[in-house]
Amino acid sequence: xxxxxxxxxxxxxxxxxxxxxxxxxxxxxxxxxxxxxxxxxxxxxxxxxxxxxxxxxxxxxxxxxxxxxxxxxxxxxxxxxxxxxxxxxxxxxxxxxxxxxxxxxxx
Amino acid sequence: xxxxxxxxxxxxxxxxxxxxxxxxxxxxxxxxxxxxxxxxxxxxxxxxxxxxxxxxxxxxxxxxxxxxxxxxxxxxxxxxxxxxxxxxxxxxxxxxxxxxxxxxxxxxxxxxxxxxxxxxx
Numbered sequence: 001x002x003x004x005x006x007x008x009x010x011x012x013x014x015x016x017x018x019x020x021x022x023x024x025x026x027x028x029x030x031x032x033x034x035x036x037x038x039x040x041x042x043x044x045x046x047x048x049x050x051x052x053x054x055x056x057x058x059x060x061x062x063x064x065x066x067x068x069x070x071x072x073x074x075x076x077x078x079x080x081x082x083x084x085x086x087x088x089x090x091x092x093x094x095x096x097x098x099x100x101x102x103x104x105x106x107x
Numbered sequence: 108x109x110x111x112x113x114x115x116x117x118x119x120x121x122x123x124x125x126x127x128x129x130x131x132x133x134x135x136x137x138x139x140x141x142x143x144x145x146x147x148x149x150x151x152x153x154x155x156x157x158x159x160x161x162x163x164x165x166x167x168x169x170x171x172x173x174x175x176x177x178x179x180x181x182x183x184x185x186x187x188x189x190x191x192x193x194x195x196x197x198x199x200x201x202x203x204x205x206x207x208x209x210x211x212x213x214x215x216x217x218x219x220x221x222x223x224x225x226x227x228x
Contacts, residue, residue, distance in 0.1 A: 001169070031212070032212055034214040034215070043219065044215075045216075046215060050209065055214075089214075091213040094166040095166070098151060098154065
């Protein structure tokens with residue numbers, strides 16, 4: 001199975017900060033990667049699919065990039081509602097696998 | 108409004124069985140692949156299973172193969188997960204979601220609110 005890693009596992013940031021989260025696949029997954037945001041006690045929500053396509057209705061401060069094995073989720077200016085845990089997911093091959101998550105906390 | 112609602116979770120003893128349901132509304136259920144994803148308490152997300160629109164193609168994570176069965180009833184806009192031989196490690200919130208696709212890319216949207224399964228004696 002493809003292993004997904006994320007870094008950092010957690011970070012502390014302030015409102016207005018630029019935040020970058022990395023996701024790495026154990027093998028080439030082309031651009032078959034999506035990003036999800038999850039707040040405590042809630043279901044995950046899709047942010048980005050196909051590595052860089054912003055889901056309709058998601059604020060433009062979120063962006064994704066990368067292909068192959070290395071991917072990045074960027075929040076250009078962190079807002080109070082962005083404090084959450086973020087997961088990447090590869091859909092290149094079964095079994096689909098999630099990254100372990102990155103928790104974004106308030107500094 | 109596009110909505111998925113899970114039900115059927117609860118407390119079950121190790122070795123027992125449980126059947127989860129997920130009812131869809133607000134979109135054409137029969138046109139969508141569907142998925143189950145779980146999340147153990149305080150842990151990350153784990154993909155569990157996918158099923159094609161007609162039920163003719165199914166995939167599972169290795170840890171549930173032979174114990175869990177995903178199925179669907181398009182006439183009732185419903186997705187199911189039959190869970191047998193349950194173990195403590197299956198304790199989790201179980202989410203259903205619709206699988207969207209564009210070209211080769213797939214993503215999960217929307218998600219249900221989740222249903223908690225607790226395996227304990």
